[in-house]
Amino acid sequence: MTSLGTASAAPGEMDTGRLWVGETRDGTDVGLPVAVINGADSGKTLYVQAASDGDELNGVGVLQRFVPQLDPTELSGTILITGIVNYHAFQVAEHRNPIDDTKMNRAYPGDADGTSTERIAAATFDAATRADLVVDLHQGSTSRMINEVRVRCGRRHRRHQACLELAKVFDCGHVLDQKGPDGQLARAAPDEGIPTIDPELGGCVGWDEQSIQYGVQGLWNVLDYYDFLQGEVELTTQTRASGFDQYGAPAGGLVDFKVDLGEEVTRGDTLYTITDVFGSKKDVVTADSNGILWRTRRLPQVATGEYVCSVGTNVDTY
Structure with a gap:
């Protein structure tokens, strides 16, 4: 049995639930939507999250389309998902958490006893560090941007090549290979030895179907390449900027x-x-x-x- 928050699934099963991260101002529990897809056979663990920034919705669109297509009976290994990370910002369609006016993706690895943002970061970082691979779905906020994947650990990091390989597998065609700011999940998780990428799926108000499809295909590529499924992935040349x-x-x-x-x-x-x-x-x-x-x-x-x-x-x- 594998659990994340209240979601719990035996081998060959899938479940959804909530990951508790605190309370609202009226004392109502705040639970992030989470899912566990537990493969019938053993294998690696993939962690995926979306909406670390509350106005970046393409990642949510990816999960909305991707998860219903999964069949845990055909899967080896486990997929852990947090569907909406920045709960408070998502409710009001803002970039930053309005409770403490903080950008979520500058707070990792978080603090379980800290601010609202730090507590959410700590809870999702705990989930991420259970995995062998991490995909943190983003977009270029509401600006216009190409579809690309970011490798944020820096070229001298011991997990840089593994992160770069994961970016190539996800295959948006463009990669930004540049050390990111402190507090990013794609900076913090590689420090724990976990290859992590930050796909930036275009940029729009609401969501964009073409960028969403890049994300959906990227996740299928990851499942095939890292043996969650039996498919094959032909790696293509990527254009990289640093x-x-x-x-x-x-x-x-x-x-x-x-x-x-x-x-x-x-x-x-x-x-x-x-x-x-x-x-x-x-x-x-x-x-x-x-x-x-x-x-x-x-x-x-x-x-x-x-x-x-x-x-x-x-x-x-x-």
Whole structure:
């Protein structure tokens, strides 16, 4: 019998339940939705979570479509899932936990006696560290972004190659291989010896079906490659970036992009212009380095100094 919170499944079974992480202001229990899919045969354990940021919903869409297709009688090993991590932020469709105004994916490994965010991080980190592999489903918030996978442990980390392999298996086609900020699950779990990736499934308001399908296929790839299932995965070449150039607005006005997401740019290429409301050009912004247009703001209006876009740099293939 394998359990996560109140979900408990014998070999060949599946169950859903709740993982207690505290109480709301009126004393009501807060339980994260969790699932246990216990394979009929022994094998590895995979941990998957979604909605660490409350407005990043594509990962929830992945699980909504992926879990009903699973048959535990055909599975070797176990899948542990937390369907919504940032419970309070999800309720109000905000990025950060409104209880303590904290970003969840800066709080790992958490503190069982700490703030609301730290307690949730601690509970989900306990679940993650039971696994052999971890997939932490994200998206680029409500910005526009390519589908990519992030390896956040840093290239000198002892589990870097294993994390990079997992990213390649998930196969969004693009990988950001850059050490992440302290407190990320994809930083903390590799320190415990567990290969972990952070798929960033596009960026949108609500959810995007194409990005969701990348996530669904990525999870099937993981199950096949790591012998949870009997399928085979042919690894494909990935485009990898190890840095970002970020661009802001030198003037206020309306942004007009001259390149598309995922398109290669060369140093000196025009990335975007800024015009006034009548279309008169106010400024032109060009690329500082060769790279790939990785992420852009969603709305066209900008104030001076406001974020506009990011270009992935130091690009290679692996």
